[in-house]
Amino acid sequence: MKKFLFLLSHIIFGLFTAQNQLHIQYLNVRSTVANVYEDLYTDGKHVISIQNGNVMWTNPSFDTKKKGVDRYYISNLSTEERNFFFTTRLDDVGDYFVYDKIPQFKWSIDKETTKKILGYNCFKATSIFRGSPITAFYTEEIPYSVGPFKFxxxxxxxxxVRVDNKNYDLWKAVKITLNDDSKIDYQPKFPDYQKVNMEDFVKLKDKNYASNKAIVAGSTSKTVSVRLGVEKVFEWETQSSDSVK
Known part of the structure; x- marks a missing residue:
């Protein structure tokens, strides 16, 4: 039986790699007031996720009808630590093309807890990602180690996939196309974007956030008490803390 399942898994994987391209569209609930679509594509080697700049506001008074800038998350298919390149914008500062090395996730898989998503049988997995406890449901029926954002x-x-005990910072698949024929550039160039590594970008982002917060509060304080989004604590910060001990 084990040999049969092993052979079957390789046959399924072979069928998928014979496909032109996989496309998964997610709804990303970014905050309590803003949602976006994120489209993930892979050709079996490269991976790219594109967050649509057209924000869907839950409060109509926030909707200016002005399209934002798409965000790109670019990597190669690998189960080891993964190199990501992504685009982002800091208000009043500029556009950035950031290099980020993500350590291998330490997933705890629970095959007793299952869920059906878009017709696919999914298993539960949990982990901690940069300070946030997360729960994911994945399907072995699509044997690519991919996910939205940096997952x-x-x-x-x-x-x-979602941050535990929150009703935002979550991604849920809404559409899957196994043999997608979209023309995708897996290695787009951003010549007008400033290139920076993740550590330097986080420092810049923290400083920018603290400055804006101080202006709003009428204070000169530069302290960042909380980081927005999924990523709260980074590897170099925990390593620095460990070295002090």
Whole structure:
């Protein structure tokens, strides 16, 4: 039976790699008032996720009808630590093309807890990602180690992932195309964007956030008490803390 399942898994993987391209569209609930679509594509080697700049506001008074800038998350298919390149914008500062090395996720898989998503059988997995406890559901029926944003490392595609005990900072698949024929550039160039590594970008982002917060509060304080989004604590910060001990 084990030999049969092993052979079957290789046959399934072969069928998928014979496909032109996988496309998974996610709804990303970015905050309590803003949602965006994120489209992930892979050709079996390269991976790119594109967050649509057209924000869907839950409060109509926030909707200016002005399209924002798409965000790109670019990597190669791998179960080891993964190199990401992504685009982002800091208000009043500029556009950045950031290099970020993500350590391999330490997933805890629970095959007793399952969920059906878009017709696919999914298993539960949990981990901690940069200070945030997360829960994901992935399917081995799509045997690519991919997920939205910077999530990866499970033996199948992640179709739902979210920060625990929150109703935002979550991604859920809303559409899957196994043989997608879209023309995708997996290595787009951003010549007008400032190139920076993740550590330097985080420092710049923290400083920018603290400055804006101080202006709003009428204070000169530069202290950042909280980081928005999923990523709260980074590897170089925990390493620095460990070295002090």
């Amino acid at each position: 990866f490392g499970l033996p199948g595609a992640i179709l739902d």
